[in-house]
Amino acid sequence: MKKILFLTILLSVVTAFADDAKNEWHNTTLSDATIKKIQDAQYQYKKCVAGEMQKSTYQDQESRKATEAIMKQCESVLSQMREIYLAEKVPDIIADRHLKQMRMQTTRNVLQGMMFSEAARKSGQQQ
Numbered sequence: 660m661k662k663i664l665f666l667t668i669l670l671s672v673v674t675a676f677a678d679d680a681k682n683e684w685h686n687t688t689l690s691d692a693t694i695k696k697i698q699d700a701q702y703q704y705k706k707c708v709a710g711e712m713q714k715s716t717y718q719d720q721e722s723r724k725a726t727e728a729i730m731k732q733c734e735s736v737l738s739q740m741r742e743i744y745l746a747e748k749v750p751d752i753i754a755d756r757h758l759k760q761m762r763m764q765t766t767r768n769v770l771q772g773m774m775f776s777e778a779a780r781k782s783g784q785q786q
Contacts, residue, residue: 693747700740701761707733708765712772722773730766737762
């Protein structure tokens with residue numbers, strides 16, 4: 660009985676101290692200049708999205724298709740931010756996670772705006 664208990668405790672201790680390098684957080688320090696570059700890239704991305712939303716070609720499309728087209732047009736601007744992260748030796752998974760979060764949040768905002776515009780146009784047509 661003592662051997663089984665000892666082995667169980669030993670196995671739990673070994674798994675507790677196992678080093679999983681992929682999932683372990685390693686602090687990165689970004690310089691103020693790098694943070695400024697990332698903020699500029701975020702601004703350019705949001706500016707691109709806002710500029711694309713204003714184009715009349717998207718106003719006639721269904722909101723989901725228009726949102727998809729807008730996001731595809733500005734994807735190259737977002738990839739510039741990834742290059743900044745990689746140049747600073749930020750791990751790929753962390754950079755991709757941040758970019759994915761930004762892309763999803765922006766997509767939601769664009770879709771909401773396009774759906775609002777579409778609803779406004781349709782209600783104006785019915786009157």
